[in-house]
Amino acid sequence: MTAGTTDIDRSELRPLMTTAREDLLRGLTRWHVYGRLGWLDVKRRYRRTALGPFWGTASLGLFVAALGSIGVGLWKQDAITYVPFLAGGLIVWVFIQAILTESCALFIATPGLFKQTRLDYSVLAYALVWRNVIAFLHNLAAFLLGVLIFTHNVGWPLLLLIPGLALVVINAVWVTLFFGVACLRFRDLQPLIGNVVQIAIFVTPIFWPPEVLQSSTRIVFVTFNPLYHMIQVMRLPLMNQVPPRSTYLAVMLIAGVGWTVTFAVFDYYRRRIAYWA
Numbered sequence: 001m002t003a004g005t006t007d008i009d010r011s012e013l014r015p016l017m018t019t020a021r022e023d024l025l026r027g028l029t030r031w032h033v034y035g036r037l038g039w040l041d042v043k044r045r046y047r048r049t050a051l052g053p054f055w056g057t058a059s060l061g062l063f064v065a066a067l068g069s070i071g072v073g074l075w076k077q078d079a080i081t082y083v084p085f086l087a088g089g090l091i092v093w094v095f096i097q098a099i100l101t102e103s104c105a106l107f108i109a110t111p112g113l114f115k116q117t118r119l120d121y122s123v124l125a126y127a128l129v130w131r132n133v134i135a136f137l138h139n140l141a142a143f144l145l146g147v148l149i150f151t152h153n154v155g156w157p158l159l160l161l162i163p164g165l166a167l168v169v170i171n172a173v174w175v176t177l178f179f180g181v182a183c184l185r186f187r188d189l190q191p192l193i194g195n196v197v198q199i200a201i202f203v204t205p206i207f208w209p210p211e212v213l214q215s216s217t218r219i220v221f222v223t224f225n226p227l228y229h230m231i232q233v234m235r236l237p238l239m240n241q242v243p244p245r246s247t248y249l250a251v252m253l254i255a256g257v258g259w260t261v262t263f264a265v266f267d268y269y270r271r272r273i274a275y276w277a
Helices: 003-012 020-029 031-045 053-073 078-104 121-150 156-185 187-203 215-223 226-238 244-277
Strands: none
Touching: 020 031, 020 121, 020 187, 020 244, 031 121, 053 078, 053 226, 078 121, 078 156, 078 187, 078 226, 121 244, 156 187, 156 226, 187 226, 226 244
């Protein structure tokens, strides 16, 4: 075998020869690739529509208006407090829910891509998270507009949304990679995760305030609920409140444990992704 042929073969096999660390870091630096992929996917989804991504925002607004009018009386809450609580929780939940459900099809939806190109696997994860960040920003703009019009309650705690979003995005990337690999290997996980996500919205304090639960039940569905902390780290700044230190610590702990497990799984199984797809 000649030197030129050897170079070509190594170039073609680069995704299999590189390590998980190289894949993650090189994929992260290719922001122009996953940024473009995420943006094009958003444009493709809403092509030939009048409102584009704001269709989801409009649907979410109608849902908040309908459920908010019921929740105020059901939970005996003040509308000025409950409606921002509900709306803020829902826009964060929609973001998290999309990450959880779409991550299951991360590698399943593109079976021939890895056999035809030398794309780093992590680029797809970054693109998925990025396109959902774009959708979240559309909902956020509508939320802030509503706050300015109806409550005028905007202060400096809103700036804490930036580190909160950053922490959730860090967690979103490992969730995307972990579920992407797991659902590719075990196809039954995709419908299972979909069912769990549908139930999770009701057992997580999104529609109902956590103080309505008794102390023993609150420990299960609030204190040890990772989704609750993910939502709170972004919802409280939207409500002009400062998240407690325990919320930040919980989200960082989830990120540390999640990335440790995901890196081990991704490092061990990444060479099999192209064969499973």
